[in-house]
Amino acid sequence: MPILSIFIVLFYLPKLFALDPYTHFTSLDLPPKSIGPESIALDRFNQGPYIGISDGRILKYKGPNVGFVLFAYTSPNRYERMKGFYELCDDVTDPNLGPTCGRPFGFSFNNFNGVLYIVDALLGLFKVGPEGGLATLIAKSAGGVPFKFLNGIDVDQLTGDVYLTVASQTFDLRNVIQGNYVLDSTGRLITYNPITKELKVLLDGLSIPAGPVVSTDRTFVLFSEFSTKTVKKYCLTGLKANTTEALLNLPGNPVKIKRAPEPGKFWVAVNEIVQQQPRNATPFGYKFDSFGEILLIKNLEDHYSNIIVNLVQEYNGGRVVVGSREVKFVGMYSK
Template structure:
């Protein structure tokens, strides 16, 4: 599961959410097996009337209110997804990777989804273009785009394909090229999350396990596999460096707003870590937060915090600190102070967590 944030006042900055903006939208990919993308529109309004005593208030301001709307965007027939979402420098999107190996772009209700990128196998193999839902074992042939992120300066879209490696496609769309498929002599086995340092063009991404591929991702958790890696691709020289190895199910990544560290969501341990890339702590990998659920993707905001998408609550979890809300197939609940028992009763598709950087 993944999501992306954008403000209608800053549409060229994917991953941005300013709670003081007049409105913002959050696109949620329910999970890799879903046929829906959710658009959560959040509007912040100044109110003259004080909120009744004991009620929840946005930002702790008695004159602040929040209205929410949730829109479902069905994916094309025969594909599932989306694992990750992105918006380009012109604010178009969301872009979403789907189960037949393509990256699609939403062009509005009038035009629907259009193909933006595909890999070489998609055009060559009829199995990938068949208008039916494909079994999961074809993903290793057709590819499976997971993490997505644009480099705004060039308009290039970087794609973490679970089976094909780190890929890139230019702003004019078309066939994506593989820019990296191994690091340190070890082939990528489960390329997953990706983010781009917008100042340098450096690409940070994860290889969730060098042992188990995406098709066997549950084995990573069952066996408590610690064969994941955090990696950096230097586009200027075309070289990949292993920043940290022996990790437990590293998934989504996000470069901090001040570019001093990279936050990594760990799915199985239900934790978030950060790897320092600059400053006196450079090279250190340290715990940022324990999460109340199984983290998939993560996005930064401009205030030094991070939004995490969880695919479900942690089993036997206690009170979910930092839980903002969740959406099910029938409703959306905004619950900054929700208790765990109430959430356990709902069939949640997506959980949203906010962690303030300290």
């Protein structure tokens, strides 16, 4: 209900901000030289968080005494066995090494079998078992079109079906980091069936989509469109099956969407960008429901000043976790 959403944003901002119970902030520091926890997840045993960083590794947090350790990686070329065992990619930040080292830009666990499905922004769709290690490539294209910029993923916990977004078919992550891209409408929403191994394009012509998430009742998939500042609903069942509608209009650019612990509720990372050069941006987390009603707005500026956030996710136990490809820590807010 976009009209209702706009009404709430305009007239009830003080109330929505005042409702924020997540006022205590702590951070989990990444290993030295590491940066960019773009995606974050907990496994089926509530362990982690697991994070993807800019040098292509997926790390797992093992507690304050251990910190983050290597869990998985997507590129078989990551380690070059020359002059002994030489680590080619660890801690690199050069985006041009992405095709060699990989860049996991989103992942989601299948909680039944512990398999982690990964979208690597430059290399394709992967999976890795609970033991971690080198991930297995599933696909580098869908519908005969190679992936250009994979950026979001979610798993249907009942069927095991995987939903993923392609941000663009004309530019990739390297263009974004280097600032030499033009926003377009060539994004796609795709589904993967792990039983039949089939990939199916559900939607194309999307304006920088991200953050697909399946509703708890499995009746729809939500995704954001960065360029149009909207959250959209793709219906899976009922009279509106296979149709799309705008659920939420926002004052900023949305990125990934994640389920909240309560059924029918979600979080989306939103960045209000006033100007690009020099950048002036304020990051937020918006909590909303399946009807498009905004429940809470969390201002993240105190700890993410002028930083683009990519993910805001709430876990059981009253924790809200924030991911950004621009920082060297995972931010955690608690009650």
